[in-house]
Amino acid sequence: MTIRTELDGRVATITIDRPEAANALDAATRRELVGAWRWVEETAEIRVAVLTGAGDRVFCAGSDLRDPALDDFDYASDELFGSPPREHFHRELQTTKPMICAINGHALGGGLELALLADIRITADHAEFGCPEVTVGSMPGAGATQRLPRLIGTSAAAGMLLTGSRIDATEALRLGLVSESVPVSGLQARAAELAAGVARNAPLSVRATLRALRAADEWPLEHGLELERHLFGLIRSTRDRAEGRAAFRERRDPDFEGR
Numbered sequence: 001m002t003i004r005t006e007l008d009g010r011v012a013t014i015t016i017d018r019p020e021a022a023n024a025l026d027a028a029t030r031r032e033l034v035g036a037w038r039w040v041e042e043t044a045e046i047r048v049a050v051l052t053g054a055g056d057r058v059f060c061a062g063s064d065l066r067d068p069a070l071d072d073f074d075y076a077s078d079e080l081f082g083s084p085p086r087e088h089f090h091r092e093l094q095t096t097k098p099m100i101c102a103i104n105g106h107a108l109g110g111g112l113e114l115a116l117l118a119d120i121r122i123t124a125d126h127a128e129f130g131c132p133e134v135t136v137g138s139m140p141g142a143g144a145t146q147r148l149p150r151l152i153g154t155s156a157a158a159g160m161l162l163t164g165s166r167i168d169a170t171e172a173l174r175l176g177l178v179s180e181s182v183p184v185s186g187l188q189a190r191a192a193e194l195a196a197g198v199a200r201n202a203p204l205s206v207r208a209t210l211r212a213l214r215a216a217d218e219w220p221l222e223h224g225l226e227l228e229r230h231l232f233g234l235i236r237s238t239r240d241r242a243e244g245r246a247a248f249r250e251r252r253d254p255d256f257e258g259r
């Protein structure tokens with residue numbers, strides 16, 4: 001097993017555990033990642049997931065350049081998802097629950113692309129970020145050409161993707177690629193604090209907010225506002241909304257049930 005999963009109350013932690021290979025993604029690890037994503041989706045008590053890497057040097061070095069199984073592997077293939085190749089492969093890459101990426105070190109190639117799938121990214125302050133695919137005759141294939149420019153701007157993204165150059169944590173913070181940069185010794189504690197802050201909230205409200213938030217990157221403003229309005233209307237009729245208001249009036253903590 002190269003992917004470790006742990007559940008602490010409502011918080012799931014997924015760890016890429018191949019430090020001997022810089023947490024690179026070989027074929028087996030990709031399949032295990034798909035399994036971990038499915039576990040998060042299918043486990044009702046999980047309200048938020050943290051994705052991180054083993055060790056304190058590298059989060060994920062991207063595709064395993066030494067795995068012969070990857071020489072002609074199509075990670076959108078049925079081998080990965082157990083079904084015919086999906087024309088909407090990328091929808092498989094994100095869970096519907098919020099994901100925090102605790103970047104414990106260098107995030108390169110597919111490793112940076114994994115981090116870009118998260119909704120919140122915090123980093124160890126020694127980490128470097130890059131997509132060196134073009135330097136090894138490949139190209140980004142898990143979303144970087146689309147997600148990175150939306151996140152840091154086309155010019156900064158082009159500088160990284162076309163040269164294969166890396167940026168450090170300070171620049172990643174300045175560009176908005178990450179929201180926080182902390183010493184690696186405090187990274188997991190900070191990720192746990194953020195995860196707890198999400199997990200204690202009304203789960204339907206969080207997932208509706210996440211659905212609208214994720215649309216903001218892709219949808220025209222007018223359509224995004226319509227989606228927000230629609231979801232707001234759905235949330236208004238939930239038991240948890242009534243519970244939240246009752247708890248405020250009665251000066252007690254709310255007991256959210258996800259309905």
Ligand SMILES: CCCCCCCCCCCCC/C=C/C(=O)SCCNC(=O)CCNC(=O)[C@H](O)C(C)(C)COP(=O)(O)OP(=O)(O)OC[C@H]1O[C@@H](n2cnc3c(N)ncnc32)[C@H](O)[C@@H]1OP(=O)(O)O
Pocket residue numbers: 020021022024025030033034037057058060061062063064065066067075092093094106108109110111113114132133136138139140141142
């Ligand atoms: C639904 C959930 C998800 C599903 C699946 C999602 C798929 C996502 C992937 C999609 C892929 C799309 C296309 C992407 C392509 C790529 O990613 S190309 C690869 C890009 N990466 C690199 O070029 C990084 C190369 N490595 C390095 O730059 C350095 O190793 C490092 C990471 C900066 C670490 O340096 P250092 O700490 O000095 O350690 P090293 O001695 O260099 O490495 C330690 C050992 O790890 C091995 N290793 C490092 N990187 C890789 C790698 N990419 N592949 C295989 N092995 C790697 C390295 O060889 C060392 O091993 P030993 O020599 O045996 O000690």
